[in-house]
Amino acid sequence: MDEDALRRLIVELAASLFARGFSVGSAGNISARLTDGYLITPTNSCLGRLDPARLSRLDAEFRHVGGDAPSKEVFMHRAFYTARDTGAVVHLHSTMATAIACLTDGAIPPLTPYFVMRVGRTLPVIPYFRPGDPAMGPAINAAAREARAVLLANHGPVVCGKTLTDAVYAAEELEEAARLALLLRGASPRQLMPAQVEDLLRTFG
Numbered sequence: 583m584d585e586d587a588l589r590r591l592i593v594e595l596a597a598s599l600f601a602r603g604f605s606v607g608s609a610g611n612i613s614a615r616l617t618d619g620y621l622i623t624p625t626n627s628c629l630g631r632l633d634p635a636r637l638s639r640l641d642a643e644f645r646h647v648g649g650d651a652p653s654k655e656v657f658m659h660r661a662f663y664t665a666r667d668t669g670a671v672v673h674l675h676s677t678m679a680t681a682i683a684c685l686t687d688g689a690i691p692p693l694t695p696y697f698v699m700r701v702g703r704t705l706p707v708i709p710y711f712r713p714g715d716p717a718m719g720p721a722i723n724a725a726a727r728e729a730r731a732v733l734l735a736n737h738g739p740v741v742c743g744k745t746l747t748d749a750v751y752a753a754e755e756l757e758e759a760a761r762l763a764l765l766l767r768g769a770s771p772r773q774l775m776p777a778q779v780e781d782l783l784r785t786f787g
């Protein structure tokens with residue numbers, strides 16, 4: 583996908599997430615890898631009203647080289663790109679996943695195959711850091727070596743994908759899995775067995 587098309591797709595998918603309530607105000611940020619750098623949503627921008635020409639352009643070392651100033655949470659995106667071979671990162675404050683991130687046991691069990699297929703085997707919870715604290719970067723980087731998504735305690739999810747569309751779908755699946763986990767909290771739902779999880783990861787991972 584060329585850069586112009588990727589810029590348009592970021593704007594389109596961000597607006598779709600915003601319209602469905604996955605982000606409010608200026609919360610959330612999205613990045614995607616280019617052949618020679620990255621695009622990321624600007625600081626204080628609203629996902630519902632992005633301008634493709636004003637997205638922040640970063641070079642391969644994450645230096646700002648064009649467009650508006652990048653999100654202050656750029657380090658959490660960098661932590662994923664340096665931890666694993668990935669094409670896009672989505673960070674949201676979506677309600678259900680953030681609710682899970684506020685629970686002390688903070689984990690989402692493997693309830694549905696699509697959660698396992700899109701989000702993976704594990705969903706580490708990163709300890710609380712003040713938003714914008716760069717110390718969060720190394721903690722995310724360490725967790726992202728083993729996981730495609732993490733929950734930031736009392737903050738929200740960060741999810742990656744091979745493509746921008748994959749990352750957005752994974753963020754949506756994570757939100758729905760969090761909704762199910764909260765609906766079933768206190769019940770004893772049937773979880774996927776470890777062998778079933780491994781079978782999904784072998785087949786679709």
Ligand SMILES: [Zn+2]
Nearest residue numbers: 610655737738
């Ligand atoms: Zn945030």
